[in-house]
Amino acid sequence: MQITFVLELLEPTNRKQNVFHENIREVVKNRQVIAEKLKAGDNKLSSADFKEHNLPSAVKNQNIREVKALYKEFKKSDSDKENITFKMNQPICYNNQNYEVDGHIISIPLYTNRCERFAFPVKQTERWEKLQKHIANDCKLGKASLFYKNGNWFFAVTVNLENKENNKSNIMGIDIGLKQLAVASIQNPDGKEINRQFHNGSQAGFMRKKYRSLRRKLGQAKKVNAVEKINDKEQRWMTDLNHKISRQLINLAVQEQVGTIVMENLENIRQTAQSLNRADRDLHSWTFYQLQNFIEYKAKLAGIKVEYVDPKHTSQCCSKCGQIKKSNREGNLYSCDCGNHIQADLNASRNIAYLEQQSA
Ligand SMILES: [Zn+2]
Missing domain, CATH: 3.30.420.10 (Ribonuclease H-like superfamily/Ribonuclease H)
Structure with a gap:
């Protein structure tokens, strides 16, 4: 079973927020181009195919995975639309290799004029405490995403829990x-x-x-x-x-x-x-x-x-x-x-x- 913990970031500085917004704009462009390539039948994609987008390659690779999954759904859906379109407010997604949670500090790569690692404190809420317990129990972390909603920044972390088999009748x-x-x-x-x-x-x-x-x-x-x-x-x-x-x-x-x-x-x-x-x-x-x-x-x-x-x-x-x-x-x-x-x-x-x- 997968569960997601949504953590709220302590208000980042204006400079950092600008970096977030800039990266999100690039994510939107990147996802749109990926969808176009998929439509053109180009399935073997890698981060190197998207040099024009200013994003860490980890984010581009995750975009490819996400968009491939969405495109598959889109094809199945019989939609009248030409292709998937992406709203301006896309999350920045990471697989479990590319982000870290250390206590109440999360760290992720972002693009400024090069790829750079940033660290952010999150609020120590009840949800954060629950996540800490899972981490202490050596659970497997899954993908994570940074997103913006109603004026606040959030980091959603997915945790993969083993399905415990029970033999109770x-x-x-x-x-x-x-x-x-x-x-x-x-x-x-x-x-x-x-x-x-x-x-x-x-x-x-x-x-x-x-x-x-x-x-x-x-x-x-x-x-x-x-x-x-x-x-x-x-x-x-x-x-x-x-x-x-x-x-x-x-x-x-x-x-x-x-x-x-x-x-x-x-x-x-x-x-x-x-x-x-x-x-x-x-x-x-x-x-x-x-x-x-x-x-x-x-x-x-x-x-x-x-x-x-x-x-x-x-x-x-x-x-x-x-x-x-x-x-x-x-x-x-x-x-x-x-x-x-x-x-x-x-x-x-x-x-x-x-x-x-x-x-x-
Ligand atoms: Zn009866």
């Missing part, structure tokens, strides 16, 4: 929804539930209503900037909550020797949210998607596999006898003739875990 099924943001059911290989976890959505619902009414008031007063600020604030709040939920789910999974986490793919989530208005639905698709991503990411870091199942019937099927009956689900409750009367989302999460048992 318990399964955690997770149902994601509105009333319960997440319900997890953990089953052993005999299909017996050994633990569960609920993440109630009432606080999120309360916050949603609070922000919605704030937005409405500000909207009527035509305070557009203030509305945007509220949106950002709500997103940050939800992101924070998703981090907490995913962390607690993974902690439980580790504690209970879970080898595989199973979730529904997102189609079903869109259907679940059909009762909402458009703005709320977009928000939900976004936050459900984010929660799944956080779960998947943290699971993989913990060496737990993640699978997705087809969500057909997971909420209508009885997790005890297997009968599929839509009317069995009434609001938060699932009740079946067989005597299964349980919380509806727990029923769904049991089914999700069960589906995985069957397919394994």
